[in-house]
Amino acid sequence: MNLSQLSQNLNIIARSVGAFIRKEGDNFDRSKIEMKGFNDLVSYVDKQAEEQLVEELRKLLPEAGFITEEGTDTTRGERFNWVIDPLDGTTNFTHTLPIYCVSVGLLDGDEVVVGVVYDPNRDECFSAYKGGGAFCNDNPIKVSEAPALKDSLIATGFPYYDFGLTQQYLQVLGSFMAKSHGIRRLGSAALDLVYVAAGRCEGFFEYNLNPWDVAGGTIVVQEAGGRLSKFLADGDCVFGREIVASNGNIHTEMQETIREHWKKGME
Template identity: 35%
Template sequence: MANGTTEPFVVGSKSFTAVAINTAAKAGEWIKSKLGDFSRVDEKYSSHDLVTEVDKGSEKLIKNLIMTHFPSHSFLGEEGVEPGPAASAKALEAASDAEYLWIVDPIDGTTNFVHGFPFFSVSIALAFKGEVIVGVVYDPIRDELFVAEKGKGAYMHGKKTAVSLDATLAGSLVATGFPADREGALPINLRGVQAVAPKVRNLRVAGSAALHMAYVAAGRLSGFWEVGLSSWDMAAGALLIIESGGKVTDTQGKPYELSVRNVLATNGSIHEELQQELAKAEATGF
């Protein structure tokens, strides 16, 4: 492990974190090799939620590698689940009894990938009895690997990550997303955009929740919120932020857990202010 300390999360001689890192790197490399090379694009759920054969191939590669090391573990990946919020919640519920559950987004930012816009990531998290203990987000374009272990801090290429010091919304760069669910989540998030944009230094919508969360952990963004996400979009990112000294809740301010769909993630200092703006704009999704 990059920080040179002993591994707490080990089965036999196999480190969960080492497997997660190795798997994310391999998947990222494979995805990058396919950029601009896909022959067929399936549309799932809506025209904004594109999925390619690369998504499916990446998930298969990740699942095979993880299950080779830990055959008794459970696996929840985006590609194995029908599109839409109800199916996503149901899939998580079905897997929630698992002792060890790997939660994977094989490409977070598929739409970006399809268009050749270089902002997407591989997100791999491991939960033990419902709590995330390992989180890895890998950006293959920049070759940036963000890693966190519960109670041990978060790192990017061996350097400890820390959230930004911005104390107010006015001085903060904040990110959000435009959800694929045009009827439900999108109008709610747009209300949030309208309310928050004038209050912050600026707003970014780059199209990968996992990478946005990694950027909050690394201090590049001071906050991120989005309505209507799934567990695999944010499980790894949430641990990265917490282990970097930040705060992750739902948009009402309740503690983060795997079932959260409307997420608010910040450096901690601007958390309450951002939460209040979303509440005032009726943009929490609740």
């Protein structure tokens, strides 16, 4: 498999779907919002964007299966599977806040080998494939060289439907506020990840995540020289429901800061 060519074709597909999303966003009717669950929004734009992605990706790699947020195709491949979030940041999108993206990753077994995160509002296409480096619009990117947490900007996401660990999370946030340049909450885990890869922030952490939230961005972080883990230990960041991403230099400090307050037994 030519991962370089596959990555180039994936970027073209993501850009096309992103252009559709942005066009629909210009005149989006909020009365068309649906609720999948408490504070879990979806629209026809999410669904149609996913349908477009599945159709084109099926042509690109016929033997691959799919793990999709909106359930357009749930057929699993024996080896390869596309992990798709057609519109990461749906709540932002439905409120006309221009912070959202298309995110796609390709799993080879349990390993992400190709990924793309496309922001149609800034026309930024972040991409990577295994062993090929990380890029934004074909320009190489790398993580920040900030040496310590005190020199760092940290991104996170807030709980929006499962509030069982809210108090611990607030305590963790308080510690990061006191130890860093600050906390940012953009509302798109995929963009948080690629911003770490591009050196725009030094770290990102969040829990209650789904595979489609992070699959596209994790390989971009890795290929940009960053580090990934679960909150308190190494582990599966795609299916593990939680993630710490960093420039590597501050990773231990981030885990130690989380460990101060996080629920026992979350390793």
